[in-house]
Amino acid sequence: MGELEKLRKEIDEIDDEILKFLNKRANVVIEIAHIKRNEKAKFYSPEREREILERLTALNKGPFPNDTLKVIYREILSVSLSLEEPLKIAYMGPLATFTHLAALRHFGSSATFVPVESIKDVFDAVEAGTTEFGVVPIENSTEGVVSYTLDMFIDYDLKVSAEVMLEISQNLLSKSGDKSKIRKIYSNPHAAAQCRRWLASNLPGIPILESTSTAKAAGLASRDDETAAIASELAAKVYDLHFVEKDIEDSKHNFTRFLVISKEFPPKTGKDKTSIMFSIKDKPGTLYDILSPFKKAKVNLTKIESRPSKRKAWEYIFFVDMEGHIDDKKLKKAIDNMKDSCLYLKILGSYPQGGTRS
Numbered sequence: 001m002g003e004l005e006k007l008r009k010e011i012d013e014i015d016d017e018i019l020k021f022l023n024k025r026a027n028v029v030i031e032i033a034h035i036k037r038n039e040k041a042k043f044y045s046p047e048r049e050r051e052i053l054e055r056l057t058a059l060n061k062g063p064f065p066n067d068t069l070k071v072i073y074r075e076i077l078s079v080s081l082s083l084e085e086p087l088k089i090a091y092m093g094p095l096a097t098f099t100h101l102a103a104l105r106h107f108g109s110s111a112t113f114v115p116v117e118s119i120k121d122v123f124d125a126v127e128a129g130t131t132e133f134g135v136v137p138i139e140n141s142t143e144g145v146v147s148y149t150l151d152m153f154i155d156y157d158l159k160v161s162a163e164v165m166l167e168i169s170q171n172l173l174s175k176s177g178d179k180s181k182i183r184k185i186y187s188n189p190h191a192a193a194q195c196r197r198w199l200a201s202n203l204p205g206i207p208i209l210e211s212t213s214t215a216k217a218a219g220l221a222s223r224d225d226e227t228a229a230i231a232s233e234l235a236a237k238v239y240d241l242h243f244v245e246k247d248i249e250d251s252k253h254n255f256t257r258f259l260v261i262s263k264e265f266p267p268k269t270g271k272d273k274t275s276i277m278f279s280i281k282d283k284p285g286t287l288y289d290i291l292s293p294f295k296k297a298k299v300n301l302t303k304i305e306s307r308p309s310k311r312k313a314w315e316y317i318f319f320v321d322m323e324g325h326i327d328d329k330k331l332k333k334a335i336d337n338m339k340d341s342c343l344y345l346k347i348l349g350s351y352p353q354g355g356t357r358s
Contacts (some may be wrong), residue, residue, distance in 0.1 A: 022076070025076070025080070026079075026080065029083050029084060030083055030084075032084065033084035043081065043084045043085035043087075044081060044085075044132065046161065046352070047266050047267055047269055049077050050352055052073065053074075056069060057069060057070065074105075074106075074108045075108045075110070077108060078107060078108020078109060078110040078111055079108070079110045081108075081111070082110040082111070086110070086111065086112050087111045087112065087132050087133065088111070088112045088114055088130070088131040088132055089107055089111050089113050089114065089131055089132070089133045089135060090114045090115075090122045090125035090130070090131040090133070091103045091113060091116070091122060091134065091135045091136075092116060092118060092119055092122060092136070092137075092212075092213060093115020093116060093117070093213070094115050094213070094216060094219065095215060096214075096215040096232060096234040096235040096237075096238040096239070097115075097213045097235075098137070098166060098168060098214060098232060098256060099135050099136065099137055099213075099258060100113065100115070100215070100234075101166060101234060102164045102166045102258040103135040103164075105166060106135070106162060106164045106258075106260060107133070114130070114131050119136050119137075119146075119148055119149055119152060120148075122135070122136050122261070123136075123155075123158060123261065126158055126261055126262060127156055127157075127158060127263075133161070133260055133261065133262045134158075134260070134261045134262075135164070135258050135259070135260055135261075136149050136152070136258065136259055137149060137190075137256055137257070137258050138150075138163075138257050138258065138259045139256070140168070140190060140194065140254070140256045141251070141253065141254060141255040141256070141257075142193075142194055142250070142254055143190055143193050143194055145305050146190070149259070150277075150305065150307050150317075151307065153319075153348055154317060158261045158263060159263065159264055159348060160260070160261060160348050160349030160351050161260050161261065161262040161264070161349060161351050162259070162260035162266075162351050162352060162354065163258065163259055163260070163351060163352075163353070164257070164258040164259075164260065164354050165255055165257055165258075165354045166255065166256050166257075166258060167255055168194070168249065168255060168256050169232070169246070169254070170191055170195050170214075170231075170232075170247070170248050170249040170254075171230070171231060171232065171236065171244075171245065171246050171247065171248065172185070172228055172229075172230060172243070172245045172248050173218055173221055173228060173230075173231055173235065173236050173239075173242065173243060173244060174227065174228040174229070174242060174244050175221065175224070175241060175242065176242060177241075177242030177243060177244055179203070179244050181225060181226055182203065182206060182226065182228045183206065183227070184206065184207050184208075184209055184226065184227055184228075185199070185203070185206055185207070185208050185209065185227070185228045185229065185230065186208075186209050186210075186216075186217035186227060186228070186229050186230075187208055187209075187210070187214065187229065187230035187231075188210075188211055188213050188217065188230075189210055191214050191230045191231075192208050192230060194251070194254060195230060195248045195249055196250065197250045198245075198248040198249070198250060199248070202245070202248075214229070214230060214231040214232060214235060215232075215235050215238070217229035218231040218235035218236070218238070218239040218241060221239070221241060222239040222241060228244055229241070230248070233246075260351075265349035265350050265351055266351060267327070268328070268350065269325075269352045271352060271353050272323075272324060272351060272352055272353060273321055273322065273323060273324075273350070273351060273352075273353045274321070274322050274323075274324055274326050274347070274350040275319070275320070275321050275347075275348040275350075276319075276320050276322075276335065276345065276346065276347050276348060277317055277318065277320070277344075277345075277348060278317070278318055278320075278338070278342045278344055278345040278346070279309055279315060279316065279317050279342065279343045279344040280341060280342055280343060281341060281343060282315070286341055287318075289338075289341050290338045290341050290342065293333070293334040293337040293338055294322065294334045297330040297331065297333060299322050299323065299324055299334050300322060300323040300324075301320055301321070301322045302321045303319070303320065304318060304319070304320050305318070306319075307319070317344075319348075324350075325350040326347055326350040
């Protein structure tokens with residue numbers, strides 16, 4: 001037997017062991033499921049998943065890369081959960097939107113994903129209990145906040161239970177892949193805005209028509225030889241489209257932040273973020289007074305966004321993200337100290353901080 005054959009035989013033996021231990025793990029998961037049912041405990045434990053991923057990446061000495069290890073174990077955890085009790089996740093569809101990709105990144109492919117028509121429909125599904133979780137976009141690194149998502153938090157009593165940071169790569173797709181045949185382009189407005197310089201330089205005068213999602217734009221392009229779409233690589237596969245051009249976004253460091261919403265938020269992990277929203281009394285210095293307790297407590301505010309309240313002229317709702325968990329004494333005290341200056345205050349959630357790869 002040659003050296004190559006010996007190494008391949010060694011690989012086969014290792015794969016046999018991996019398979020054996022995967023099934024051994026699955027059997028333990030099934031036993032845990034029985035205990036959870038008897039004790040009426042929650043099946044999904046994001047803090048436990050995070051603990052597993054952090055422990056394994058800390059133990060990993062390579063050469064197997066940690067980013068890939070996380071992806072593989074996200075799938076193992078997703079399959080394990082499906083053996084216990086499959087999760088239902090609402091997202092703004094159809095199949096192959098960036099929100100769908102974010103949901104897959106966070107929950108793994110073994111969850112049950114429920115596409116709905118709009119961001120509001122995601123909130124409706126979670127509030128009604130049709131799904132346990134929902135995934136919605138909140139901001140893009142180049143185009144800013146998704147205002148409609150912020151508005152929904154005013155109207156719904158739902159919590160932020162996680163965040164997902166997804167690197168966004170926009171592609172121009174069509175049936176033929178021939179740029180000279182394109183007469184119109186469909187795109188979600190946020191996606192088109194991320195590519196405006198490329199479009200102006202390469203397809204000047206070609207009309208950009210609005211679609212509710214990049215996936216719907218891809219679906220429209222799949223029906224017409226003269227139509228193109230700005231969409232994801234997954235959309236190209238799903239709708240059988242060719243690449244006219246890859247990576248047409250103007251910024252090559254293009255990330256979108258998504259929020260996972262549910263009826264409650266997880267316990268502290270030690271590396272958390274808290275989101276709140278509030279409105280204030282209309283008098284000089286009120287916003288300064290409200291933010292001062294955070295400076296005094298040395299709580300780092302990572303984002304402040306304001307929106308008209310839509311209830312009274314010139315009244316604003318402020319959305320604030322900060323480092324830490326609501327169970328942290330200094331953060332809780334800072335929030336308590338701002339209450340008297342607020343007309344309205346709502347804690348949206350405390351949740352693990354997301355990275356560029358989850």
